Amino acid sequence: MATEATEAATEAATEDATPTRIPVDVERGLEAILMIADEPQSVVRLATALERTVAEVRTALERLVADYDGVAGTVRRGFELREVGGGWRFYVRGEFDSVVHDFSLAQSPTRLTQAALETLAVIAYKQPISRGAIASIRAVNVDSVVRTLLGRGLVTEAFSDPETGAIHYATTDLLLTQLGINSLDELPHISPLLADGSNGFDDAR
């Protein structure tokens, strides 16, 4: 017991000696990051974010994999952690594929809603355009609709505004294919009267 206490004290002292370091358990920090990261994360990037060594992070990742796989008496989770293409990401565990498949089918109707179509049209004629700008034209929040369009591959993230960080969206070739045209220039002109009055009609096609 005494030894344990001493060890704990030593650890605490070490922690104190580096006061800037965030006292985050590596595994918990990894769970937090991987839960919201939208693409696979390299070990280096994870280590940087957590201010740990690559080796520490690698070990922690291995422990997490084992944890979720239920190999050491833990619960075998519905998700798993996998390294794919040099990055780590949460995936649905293979044996739940059918459940998830049915679910995602139910989530993706085969037709776009009127709201999605209108948003797509705004993006097509005003691209590249930020979500905020779309929202102000449509006078509604368009976040989830834009996500649907992204998911459908009809629009893509063109760039982020370096100052505001706002992502600007553009349409994809898939939209052209669906419309049966070869370039955006073939989109019918729309009445200039109805375009945004603020900055002329140069960019309305």
Add this chain to the structure above:
Amino acid sequence: MATEATEAATEAATEDATPTRIPVDVERGLEAILMIADEPQSVVRLATALERTVAEVRTALERLVADYDGVAGTVRRGFELREVGGGWRFYVRGEFDSVVHDFSLAQSPTRLTQAALETLAVIAYKQPISRGAIASIRAVNVDSVVRTLLGRGLVTEAFSDPETGAIHYATTDLLLTQLGINSLDELPHISPLLADGSNGFDDAR
């Protein structure tokens, strides 16, 4: 210790004894679905996807929350499961918000002005309500503020009065989500005395 082991064994036996049951543990199925869902999922939808009763799913969700929170000797995870805006989804545990900040693409929206907040409060408590009625409570024109709230997706057009054509506004689930609550019932009660000056104080929440 011995007791625990026995219990575990009994549990396992029980599982084996029901071979016809779809071999998807509700909790694991929930983990799988919530890992891919990109918006909060209602209990009903989850129950449908998993072909279980709402009650079963609700219980399973409670157990998962406790599991991730580490209340029963389990590991307190870097993520948590929260019901917000009437749906469940994975969140980064609050204390890790700073760690994940760099990984988050979500731009936190600019803060609402005092005028917008007050108008939002009026709509929340008095919905559905027309702009005229809001303006009369606030004693100022609220057009541009309502437009802002519409653009943010915090309020929506509920219906138009068939006679006057006045649009009536209501709050959205996004507002609940952004407030971190599940239903309008969770709004704080405002003193009945203060509710409505014009026609008595009957309809105060």
Add this chain to the structure above:
Amino acid sequence: MALSLSPAKPSVDSTDAPAEAVGFSVSLRNFNGPFDLLLSLITKHELDITEISLSQVTDEFISYLRTLDSAEELDQATEFLVVAATLLDLKVVGLLPQGELVDAEDVALLEARDLLFARLLQYRAFKEASAWFATGLDAEASRQFRSVPLEEKYRRQTPELVWTLTPEDFAAIAMLAFTPRELPSVGLDHLHAPLVSIREQAAFVVAMLRSGEPMTFRQLIAGADRKGVIVARFLAVLELYRGALIGFDQLEPLGELTIRWTAESFSDDSLANLGADYGN
């Protein structure tokens, strides 16, 4: 009846008290409409609304005005005037001390005062509720939730989109999306029946003053037989002042208001925009 409603004296430390409550300027910069203004005044003076002294408020405002120098501040002050005047117009009778309760008219006035009081309390309740909204929104804004693209293998399984639109259909949808969604304007009509056009009254005031002779407001409203006309004419004066077309002198608070024409150039076009804020 009436006065039974007045137990709630707003306290100074209530959440709606301006944080940097120094002087009139604060109320001016933060005010958010007439109720807001009145509320902050009441808070500041720890006054029951039924006891509020309009002359005291006016005094303070006028002394504040004297300290103004920049045009921007003047503009703000003018906005304040418009709003304050609207409020006064709205319920001035209700606010002013009425003395003995003697006849039915007095009872009606007291009821009007009661109504205003109730509405003010209501406004205050929502204002306080808004603090709860601000806290909730702030707390939740920092929270991060999982919202990541579907795994590739599931994405590939998503059913094909059924697409039937021609480019022309698509353009029609675009037209629809770009059509401005009209929010019909709501003026201050609800505060006083829009029977009188401020623009018309402004035209009248302009005609009266343009010849050069200063006139008192009393003279300007001589012969006006309806309260609405007087109010509109007063608002017209404020609007003209805001447009830097007239100036006025008032030697003492609540004293005679003398108005003179100061515009160097004026066209009838300038009239067109007057009163636009009021929807008429």
